[in-house]
Every structure is written in C-alpha cells, then in structure tokens.
Amino acid sequence: MNYVCAVQSKSVKVAISGSVPPELRALGAQIDDGVAQLPFTSQSELAAVLTCLQHAGIPFVDEPAGWPPAAVFQQLRDESLVSGEIRTISWTAPGKPVFGMA
Secondary structure, three states: OOEEEEEOOOEEEEEOOOOOOHHHHHOOOEEEOOEEEEEOOOHHHHHHHHHHHHHOOOOEEOOOOOOOHHHHHHHHHHOOOOOOOOEEEEEEEOOEEEEEEO
C-alpha cells in the first residue's frame, strides 16, 4: 500500500510497497528503501506535488498528534493553494488501516 507519510521542509515522502506509481516518477521521485522522496522548492511547488498525489488517489497519513500530511494539505486548502478532498489513512493497530476523507 502506498501512502503519503511525511511532508518535510524540501520534500514529500511517500511510502511505497510494490511497483512505483507512474505519477511519482513523473514528479521526479527519488526512491530509496521503499520510500519515494518528491522534491519541492516553494509552497506553490508543494501544492502541485500534493495535488498530483491527491489526483492519483494516494492516501495521506492523518494522525491526531503532530502535523501529518493530511493537516498540511488542509492548511494549503485553507490558503486556497489546493482544493477538494483527499483520502486519509490512519491505523488502529499494526496492519489495520482505517481510511477516510478530509
């Protein structure tokens, strides 16, 4: 299962299991040990990366603590840099994902 696991200062990280989706390769993903790093240099580039992931249907981690990728997307949506809903993922136990929409 692929999912957006982190948004860092200069890259978005996507956990990859299996083959790498073509959308990630198109964004210039650097793949290392089951994680794709998608670089960005500005807030508008970050919005473009997250929008591509949204359109690909890749879920964004949404946890109650910290600033998960789903919260980053929601903030950019509040700033009118992205729009629409995203699929979210969290876990109730190891190997037990829960999907939602935000």
